Amino acid sequence: MLTNGNYQSLFVTTGEGVVLIDAPEPLVKFIEAAVADVTDEQISTLIYSHGHSDHIGGSHLLARPGLEIIAEERVAKFLNQKHDGRRLIPTRTFNEELVFKKGEKTISLKRDEFHSPEGDLVIHFPKEKVMMVVDFIAPGWVPLLDFDITGNMFVYLGAFDRILSYDFDAFISGHTADIAHRKDVELTKKYAFDVYETVKRIHSQINVAELLAKERDNEQAGIKLLIEEVTAAATADVKSRWLTGPMKGVDLWTESHCRAMLLYVRWSD
Ligand SMILES: [Zn+2]
Structure with missing residues (x-):
């Protein structure tokens, strides 16, 4: 390498x-x-x-x-x-x-x-x-912006198990100075699914009617508010577990991960 x-x-x-x-x-x-x-x-x-x-x-x-x-x-x-x-x-x-x-x-x-x-x-x-x-992953780091700018969150989340089903020890990720290993793929999977579960839970708990009512005359402004509020709550929740954790970049990218995941959870999941 x-x-x-x-x-x-x-x-x-x-x-x-x-x-x-x-x-x-x-x-x-x-x-x-x-x-x-x-x-x-x-x-x-x-x-x-x-x-x-x-x-x-x-x-x-x-x-x-x-x-x-x-x-x-x-x-x-x-x-x-x-x-x-x-x-x-x-x-x-x-x-x-x-x-x-x-x-x-x-x-x-x-x-x-x-x-x-x-x-x-x-x-x-x-x-x-x-x-x-x-x-796909970078050892020691959470994925880049928007889960490494994935265009397909469903395929992205499924890729962890497809990749882990191979027999491998060394994993070349394309980035950083280091060779990654199974544990790095497993750790990133744990993080990605924590973001998914957190966004899904917070999105399901939010009172959409009450939120939209705040912007009564402007439905699109209501949707924007919903995206902002769920993203902010999910970001704080995920950060409470990962900010001092084993991967760098939580301060940089977790908010984008929660937002990208919300777009998937609300419209595709
Ligand atoms: Zn690329």
Whole structure:
């Protein structure tokens, strides 16, 4: 695993070329030297964890004839439409799932949708018991704004059990300087479901009619008030348990987590 303290990428030797997962631009200048430190093999395959520019925007610096670039087909479609020059267009796509074998390595790629609208890969090295799942958790931290800007809270909450069902020890999260482990995924799951249960309880207890009556002539102002009041009460409740807890970022992001969760609980749950 390669990190600059903020971003992470991963590479493996296969005996038939190096497979690299993700190419964040701030890291790319170190990647070839790091590969040369451990092998004479060249980078032959690049896999995109998802389509976001901060994780694959350095790929143009690795461009060379014959470089295979693998992405799930909806990510490839998005990149073809964006055509921004920094994110190289995939040369090989697949639908939903691919068991990629190269040399002595087997890598399982499976589409999920916990973070980006085009989809995110759950990447598993079954023999090595290593996973790479980018922008889902960060060890030592609660998720970023709005549960890492997830566009689908239902899929996000379900992703914890889907990911924990894999056999793995090391977990590459895409962020921080550290390798994460099962306990980090379990802890973030505990936090996310605490936010869910808290928001659900407070939302069910609130007297909506009384709240809306405060803004009698303006229903939309009443809805805004409801969102603000439930978010504030849930944030105080969750903070009372987690502010001095094992994860940083509660002071920064918990309010956004409660608000994002409320939008899900009120309109989709
Ligand atoms: Zn992302």
